[in-house]
Amino acid sequence: MPRPPTNSLRPGERFVVEPDKLLFSLGTFAAAAIVLIITFTASLPRPWWALLTVYVTAQPLAGATAPKVLYRLSGIALGACVTLALVPNMQNSPVLLVVCLAIWTGLCIYLAVLDRTPRAFLYQMAAFSAAVISFPYLDNPNDIFMTTISRVQEMIVAIICVTAVHTIMRPMDVRHTIRKRACSFLVHASRWTADALGTRHTVLEYEHRRMLAADVTELGIIASNLPADSRQALSTRATVTELQHRLAALLPLASAAANRLDKLRALDAVDAETANLVGRVIGYLREPPDVANQFDDELSTRCRALSAAHASSNRWSSLLAANLCDRMAAFIDTLHVARTLVRAIDDSAIDVTPHLREVDKTRLFPLPRDHGIALLAGVATTTAVLIYCAVWILLAWPSGSTTAAFAALITCSFAAQDDPAPVIGRYLMATLSTFPLAALYLFVLLPRVDGTAMLIVMLAPALLWMGYLQADPARAARALPMLSCFIVAMGFLDRLHVDFAAFANTGLAQLAGIVTTLAVTKLFRSANLRWRAHQILHRNWSDLARLADPREPLDTQSWTAHAVDRLGQLAARMALIGAADALHEADGLIDLRIGRNIIQARQALQYSREHTRIAIQSTLMEISQLYQARLREGKALAGSASLLGALDRSIGATMDKTEEVGDRTLLALVALRCNLFPNAHPLEVDA
Template sequence: MNRPADNPAFPVQLREAAADWWHNERPTWIYVFKMVFAALLALGIGYALDLQSPRSALITVFIVMQPQSGMILAKSFYRVIGTLIGSAVVVVFVGLFAQTPELFLIASALWIGLCTVGSAHNRNFRSYGFVLSGYTVALIGLPAALNPGTTFDSVTTRVTEITVGIACAGLVSALVFPQASAPGLVRVIRGRFTAFVDLIGATLGGTADRQQLEATNARFVGDIIGLEALRSSAIFEDPEIRLRSGRLSRMNSEFMALSTRVHALHQLLNRLHANPAPGAAIVIDALSPYFREVQPLLTRGSGEPVMSAVDAADAGLKLEEYKRELPRRVRATRDRLPADSDSVMLDFDTASELLYRVIDDLHAYTLTYASLNQRRHEREQWDHAYTAKTSMTTALIAGARAAVTLLLLSAFWILSGWPSGDVAALNAAAFCAITSAAPDPAKATRTVAIGVVFAAIAGYVYTFHLLPRIDGYWMLAAMLAPVLMLAVLLTTKPRWAGYGLGICIFFPFLAVPDNFAHFNAAGYINEAIALLVSLIVTAVAFMLLLPPTTDWTVRVLERQLRKQVVDACFGKLAHLALKFESGTRDLMHQITMLTSSRPALRQSAFGWTFATLEIGHAIIELRTELNGIRSEQPDLLPPTAHAALNRLRETIPALFASPTPATLADALAANDHAIEQVQQSIGPHYRERSERHRLQRTLSYLHFIRTALLDPQSPLQPMRTGTDSTHPTPSRARHAT
């Protein structure tokens, strides 16, 4: 029998295993060692500076820890801002309410609730700044209210401890095996461009079904938000990223507009394929050659898809030439269509207009991608940032929940005289704010609570059996390192991250001694129980006080989503398209997070998402076109046409505010009437090409809105009771060619 060493395949397997570990596990272990080293460094500096509680510096390292140094710097920046604001509020509250603890607690609860609202209403690490503003009031304010004379010392000590932790985390992350955010940013950009090329090929080639398109768009939403998060973090660490920050924001905006156009074109093609009328087949046959020509424009000479910014420059030149020739070619194709069919002309004009807009947006997106290859470029001039959209209702509920939880535990603390009641109150308030943005905050809090149980048991062993036997900082660091490494390692595993976070934060809180160490078993047990009780109460609050995981919350977000169409109809046109795109996708992302385990609910919400995107975007383009007509050619449309279009702007918002068969019938009737009025304006008489094209464009937007309202896969479909399922195209006036 051969031994493993005699097997020639064994060395090969060993090398493969080592290579696999090097590429996959090595970054994780580097991260673990870096964070533990930074934490112990902060602890040592805290002892050396004779800070009151050096463990706060250590805990700060774990709170701000992130894989990339840019993320650490961004989170640290907002942590400092939040701490400074919270410290200022502490001084004000103690000055006003030092003699009345009840009023102090009420004011603190209101402040924490307000900060939680701000946290739920913001994105990225700005949200964390709001959390810290509230958490600092609880952490410093409650002890300071009991001893007002120590308020200033408590505030300065707290700020110093946090600053030490932040400095250590930032320096170690930046200097010891630094892992920058920029490479991840490049991977996201390249991966998204490649995936989008594939999507265009599948969409225009007719091989993508609705479910595949929905899944791809949901992934793109995550990419959009992820890219914005990476960009906002990377600008803290990389001057090259700062020089390109405007172009990265621009790419996100252009990508959102482009993906909406592609989705709209795909949906129109689906409706044409599903239409049994012979005119639909004529339109598809006429446009299919153009669709097949798009994907080759986005491939290199070798046949591989465009990936780098250098490749994108070549693709931009091909798209520019294609876009320049497209209108002439489309007019020639249109002249060969049957001129006596209104439906054929409407479908062709709408589809060809969408195709041109797809090419135009794709050209702009490709040029911006290509410009990233240069340090400075004119496309950097872009100040329209991604606009998050959060339901104020859910944000107010999160704030009220945090305030109520703090008030209840504070009342119990005062009435019971529990020595560690302040610890329970401040910790519960903090976790209500921190976990309110999680998809399932009750579950997240429960996992942290389990980590606290482990931290309490391990901390007791350390405090009362190991600490008395050691001497000096180095022995303390060696003793703490194994547990801290285990905790950080757990945070890198999504399934165990909550347990690891509980150990990272609460094991040092319980086990690491202050400069003046106290060995009080009763006090230790009280604090451990207080921490556990605070998390249990927080989890119960999330389960009982309007839990965010209920179907009701998703319905609230759905209503907020539909309201985007109302904003599209009446909002100011300046930057409206970008606000609409980013807001709709932000709400879609929130719904995706909340419905991960409820596919039926997600499917319904996605239906409203895509109906909102299609109709809302078409409304904005229609308004933009009409605004240009009013300012440049006010006599192009008669007053009756403007009145019909204004009526449409009234019925569409009413439909999305209250979707019923009656509001759908009103919207369809108004849309049909608007189409007839614009058709009459075009007329059979002679018009300049620019005038005719402008009117045909207006007609195309109206026709697309109509097809979206009649989409059999739309969530509006069940409301079409009593209406004709075919709902023929208005033909009161012949659509002239």
């Protein structure tokens, strides 16, 4: 089920003003007031563009604005250069000019969706600025140079003002946001693990997977703002990077422990000591973090001791129990380190050096790039812009240029989302609900305003309220359309110009832009949900085929990062696909566990004796061939009898206590057998 809004009000619940959000709204309004004063004083022709830019670029995080300002300014400059290169040289070929601008916008959106870092703002602003500068003046491009200079000035003034104000006021600390998000993840993961160990393990709900995996990925994106937020940015960035790796490990460890316990219960082989230990782990996970930390070392040590005792036996049930205890110990250790790292984000007195591995490019948490989805977003944007312009030109609509510019704004704002259609639908409803307020201001209140100071005072109630909504994640999706409709509908100029026909025409242009964007989005992106899920799943299988091939180089960190990120993306799509769809036979979480065990088995090859190394290599090649077959057939094929035999021989060879690979390799092979052959008969090993 979808995650409920974090701050939505329940019946009978009182609305409470939160200081951080109010401070953000006050800061953004202060920036808007400064922008209005500057634009009116400097007689810039379109003050409303500057005012709109303030709210489009404002971010609720203190460090989220500063690192993006350079990208945004660079994007504006790039968009302006493209405008000056295209419009004057193609003014006699309007169709060709529109096609070139549409292709440029689509290319920028392709790059923005492909690059999932703050650098994407450069491409978004390049697309947005070129559209808002070019489209409104295609009918009369003779003065395009001065128009471009004016639009660039208005947007630059807005970005500089909002950046300066929020840097000074610092409405929300990025580190606080990271700590809050990580704490939420740890509480959620502990609660689910306790429930899974306490009852018969079932497959995780896709929404829970999406939430947990998405939180791990989002931490890195938020952490990219740290250099502008903290003087100890490097050390904090290292802490957050390590925290990401620890959180990513919790997902497969928790599900693996629950899976092994499920198998033991199915065999009725849970002995009293193991049952008692599982009960203690469940109690530990349900304790508050401050209380639970007192038991970390003792409980982890007991789990590992019982794991070693079970691993000394050749019985299959003992190997499963050893695997269970080992995974519980690893989960507890990882959870303890993650909690320590979370506390260290705010408390510099905590020494996290023992928990930090070398921070270099290989330790960063890389995000996979999806060229297919990015290309689809770019093509959808190009098509949408062409449709806007075709309607505008064919109907000779006086406000059609506003439709194209406004629709480009919406497309650029939501292009990075997987399926923007629901958000754009809410955007439409929020826009409709704001027209009465804009009409009240334009026709009733503003005619009584005299001077910039009185205008700012008059605008304060509406802008402060919308700015507060913008700082609330549960309501932010409503804030931007409300602000856009409110500001664009009034169209602040150096002199008040009240014209109901122009107001209605502009409003219809905005609605037309939103409706067209919604229609194109549904056509190109909503209908391809299953195809995109297939693409993500196939990339995961392709990576696993390479990971299992002993001849390929081993890149553990990149694979884990990609697998966790894809787990979140796949779960988000699976939640919207019918339960009868064959895609549900593929389990991204099982693939994540398989990949981690493959890595452990491959790392043991260099320490193994020849006969054991040959057995493990044979097993890995069989696994690689299985995933290659899945890629060819396009479905989750079951493992072959040959693979099961290879796994059993590897397990038997690794049980030799003279081997140097140790119990962990044995447990990794046992885990592979459980994951690849969940319904296979228990392994029979010679005593």
